[in-house]
Amino acid sequence: xxxxxxxxxxxxxxxxxxxxxxxxxxxxxxxxxxxxxxxxxxxxxxxxxxxxxxxxxxxxxxxxxxxxxxxxxxxxxxxxxxxxxxxxxxxxxxxxxxxxxxxxxxxxxxxxxxxxxxxxxxxxxxxxxxxxxxxxxxxxxxxxxxxxxxxxxxxxxxxxxxxxxxxxxxxxxxxxxxxxxxxxxxxxxxxxxxxxxxxxxxxxxxxxxxxxxxxxxxxxxxxxxxxxxxxxxxxxxxxxxxxxxxxxxxxxxxxxxxxxxxxxxxxxxxxxxxxxxxxxxxxxxxxxxxxxxxxxxxxxxxxxxxxxxxxxxxxxxxxxxxxxxxxxxxxxxxxxxxxxxxxxxxxxxxxxxxxxxxxxxxxxxxxxxxxxxxxxxxxxxxxxxxxxxx
Amino acid sequence: xxxxxxxxxxxxxxxxxxxxxxxxxxxxxxxxxxxxxxxxxxxxxxxxxxxxxxxxxxxxxxxxxxxxxxxxxxxxxxxxxxxxxxxxxxxxxxxxxxxxxxxxxxxxxxxxxxxxxxxxxxxxxxxxxxxxxxxxxxxxxxxxxxxxxxxxxxxxxxxxxxxxxxxxxxxxxxxxxxxxxxxxxxxxxxxxxxxxxxxxxxxxxxxxxxxxxxxxxxxxxxxxxxxxxxxxxxxxxxxxxxxxxxxxxxxxxxxxx
Numbered sequence: 230x231x232x233x234x235x236x237x238x239x240x241x242x243x244x245x246x247x248x249x250x251x252x253x254x255x256x257x258x259x260x261x262x263x264x265x266x267x268x269x270x271x272x273x274x275x276x277x278x279x280x281x282x283x284x285x286x287x288x289x290x291x292x293x294x295x296x297x298x299x300x301x302x303x304x305x306x307x308x309x310x311x312x313x314x315x316x317x318x319x320x321x322x323x324x325x326x327x328x329x330x331x332x333x334x335x336x337x338x339x340x341x342x343x344x345x346x347x348x349x350x351x352x353x354x355x356x357x358x359x360x361x362x363x364x365x366x367x368x369x370x371x372x373x374x375x376x377x378x379x380x381x382x383x384x385x386x387x388x389x390x391x392x393x394x395x396x397x398x399x400x401x402x403x404x405x406x407x408x409x410x411x412x413x414x415x416x417x418x419x420x421x422x423x424x425x426x427x428x429x430x431x432x433x434x435x436x437x438x439x440x441x442x443x444x445x446x447x448x449x450x451x452x453x454x455x456x457x458x459x460x461x462x463x464x465x466x467x468x469x470x471x472x473x474x475x476x477x478x479x480x481x482x483x484x485x486x487x488x489x490x491x492x493x494x495x496x497x498x499x500x501x502x503x504x505x506x507x508x509x510x511x512x513x514x515x516x517x518x519x520x521x522x523x524x525x526x527x528x529x530x531x532x533x534x535x536x537x538x539x540x541x542x543x544x545x546x547x548x549x550x551x552x553x554x555x556x557x558x559x560x561x562x563x564x565x566x567x568x569x570x571x572x573x574x575x576x577x578x579x580x581x582x583x584x585x586x587x588x589x590x591x592x593x594x595x596x597x598x599x600x601x602x603x604x605x606x607x608x609x610x611x612x613x614x615x616x617x618x619x
Numbered sequence: 620x621x622x623x624x625x626x627x628x629x630x631x632x633x634x635x636x637x638x639x640x641x642x643x644x645x646x647x648x649x650x651x652x653x654x655x656x657x658x659x660x661x662x663x664x665x666x667x668x669x670x671x672x673x674x675x676x677x678x679x680x681x682x683x684x685x686x687x688x689x690x691x692x693x694x695x696x697x698x699x700x701x702x703x704x705x706x707x708x709x710x711x712x713x714x715x716x717x718x719x720x721x722x723x724x725x726x727x728x729x730x731x732x733x734x735x736x737x738x739x740x741x742x743x744x745x746x747x748x749x750x751x752x753x754x755x756x757x758x759x760x761x762x763x764x765x766x767x768x769x770x771x772x773x774x775x776x777x778x779x780x781x782x783x784x785x786x787x788x789x790x791x792x793x794x795x796x797x798x799x800x801x802x803x804x805x806x807x808x809x810x811x812x813x814x815x816x817x818x819x820x821x822x823x824x825x826x827x828x829x830x831x832x833x834x835x836x837x838x839x840x841x842x843x844x845x846x847x848x849x850x851x852x853x854x855x856x857x858x859x860x861x862x863x864x865x866x867x868x869x870x871x872x873x874x875x876x
Contacts, residue, residue, distance in 0.1 A: 314731035
């Protein structure tokens with residue numbers, strides 16, 4: 230009974246823990262990809278090497294249309310460097326020429342505004358800027374700023390803009406020098422025509438990454454298609470590291486469970502040592518005894534993993550729907566962020582075949598293996614010695 | 620950050636100073652000729668004050684444009700520069716006083732101050748950096764020099780001076796090679812090398828003729844070694860030296876005019 234309880238509890242805890250860890254990683258990745266980066270990005274070949282304004286994607290609108298037909302949301306962006314000045318302060322910035330309607334549809338950045346609002350659907354000579362950029366410019370919502378850039382034709386592009394919104398923390402790059410404007414305004418400022426430097430795709434996890442990459446590559450034959458794992462290797466490494474950590478964590482549990490099963494089976498073997506002796510004496514083969522003991526532990530672990538599985542799924546369901554409110558453990562004002570991306574303080578689990586079945590199958594397997602040692606002892610008993618014991 | 624270049628139009632005159640300043644290496648033990656050559660090259664465009672008009676042709680793989688610029692300068696650290704053409708940039712002006720640089724943008728009628736982080740950005744999309752314009756001749760003491768003949772070969776019409784930075788000198792270049800005409804020590808070309816002694820850019824001088832009350836090369840062309848298809852060429856059209864300039868010439872108010 231104790232063994233059943235121990236194994237069940239192990240399985241239940243593992244399922245819930247796997248669910249929580251998996252949930253955390255998915256949440257982290259989704260936070261980054263849904264915000265603005267997307268799951269897959271399309272660029273002109275070698276664009277990412279120097280981000281040259283002249284390396285543009287061919288037929289970007291055609292690519293977007295093709296992807297839309299396959300149900301994939303995406304947004305096209307133009308990039309250019311320049312100077313933004315507010316009063317007597319000035320700073321370098323990376324300007325994003327965006328289509329606000331598409332951005333709102335595919336990404337979350339538009340809802341990620343600390344003060345003011347995100348861009349209007351129509352061009353109004355307004356910009357939305359990162360929070361650190363706003364701080365260094367002493368800019369507020371409604372501030373007038375001068376933007377000076379070197380346009381694509383070499384001329385000096387300059388114009389007055391109004392700050393429409395200041396973003397919340399959105400990663401260091403955007404915080405420090407991100408400035409978003411309507412793509413039409415961008416084209417006028419940079420004399421850039423229809424130059425598009427990036428198409429970011431986001432399905433919010435509904436299309437698996439390799440499949441999404443394949444679709445994107447098929448839709449944009451002359452471009453370079455990269456997944457977030459390639460674009461953000463640090464994040465990808467972190468996810469891999471977490472996965473490895475999950476396995477290590479699981480192994481410790483499995484080891485503990487295996488020792489528990491072995492202990493129980495040893496105890497019950499020694500308890501019944503005389504019975505095994507008699508069985509041997511009446512001519513039962515060692516293999517038969519081995520099989521019997523193994524079958525017993527098989528049933529024991531089957532029962533335990535079923536009970537543990539039910540409890541574990543129940544726990545995961547609760548954690549998925551209600552989550553763990555980590556804000557209880559964190560000071561109220563502390564911003565919960567990982568590499569600059571704001572975090573939801575409620576930590577939720579995810580449930581997948583992987584998080585449920587990998588603990589169940591592993592635990593069941595380990596239990597059966599662990600029972601082989603006591604079973605082998607029982608099988609190798611000398612009948613006379615066994616019967617005369619105790 | 621090539622595209623931040625439009626920010627600054629400091630005086631080309633000062634630009635020249637900054638390039639030639641390192642060559643002014645007064646090292647007593649060196650040959651008299653080498654010192655004379657460097658002095659000549661260094662003082663070429665130097666005066667208490669100056670004004671002039673020049674055209675700057677910038678050729679890159681993506682575009683080619685020509686700017687006509689009027690400038691005034693005084694001492695080593697004051698200059699004002701105003702674009703006369705093309706039309707889009709007409710009236711755009713840059714004021715430099717010491718290490719501070721302001722730009723006036725007529726289209727939006729605003730003055731903006733260039734942040735110090737922009738100093739290493741390219742200037743006006745040309746092959747000069749903003750830093751090139753600001754540096755003063757304090758590098759003069761940073762180089763040792765001698766008369767050599769490596770680049771110029773055995774051509775008797777030219778002389779060559781090689782400059783190496785002194786060990787503790789905080790300078791950009793690892794080596795500078797100056798080639799001048801033997802007759803009058805007017806510069807033919809200057810080669811700039813990085814710390815690994817790798818050629819970075821070459822400045823060519825040509826079209827020697829009267830300018831102001833001096834005889835000077837009227838055309839200066841800079842070619843980056845890694846982009847041989849690109850260049851920036853400056854042609855001096857008019858130049859006056861040592862003229863009286865009112866103090867208000869180098870003020871934010873005159874920047875707007």
